Amino acid sequence: MAPLLRHLRAAVAAVADGAPSDPVNRLLAAYPPRLHVSTHEGAGLAHLHYARDGEPGVSWLGRSCGAALAHIGCGVPEVTIGRCQAAGCARFFVDQSRNRSRRFCGNKCASRTTVAAYRARSR
Structure with missing residues (x-):
């Protein structure tokens, strides 16, 4: 395997x-x-x-x-395979969004990245 x-x-x-x-x-x-x-x-x-x-x-x-x-x-x-853009995530996903612009494998990675960016700006 x-x-x-x-x-x-x-x-x-x-x-x-x-x-x-x-x-x-x-x-x-x-x-x-x-x-x-x-x-x-x-x-x-x-x-x-x-x-x-x-x-x-x-x-x-x-x-x-x-x-x-x-x-x-x-x-x-016409299928798009993407790589999660969240730091530390190694997952891939099938991008079925209308304009093929998905960046994250799921809500957890998207939220974690958004919160980290907000905290970095707040400092």
Whole structure:
């Protein structure tokens, strides 16, 4: 699990920061997607799978995340991944705001940053 997390964190950071796609490519090389169309044996509409059923969870997760980050990094679909701007927070988030201007992973980090800025101005 640790190798996947290392690859995944670097790939998400590259997409969030608009950096070169080398970390995404390393994730894809380590966990190459095995694309196939599935209807779940006729039980549903045709759709894409990035890994085969029955694969170990880590492989499935690496393949699926690698493919998703590659799509997001190329702008399809139009999704923005951001990095929290709060001091000491290392989280990422999906920015679904109307103008893609979200800066924090959640209210806790936003409030903490606002209070710290207010206190710094008050001194």
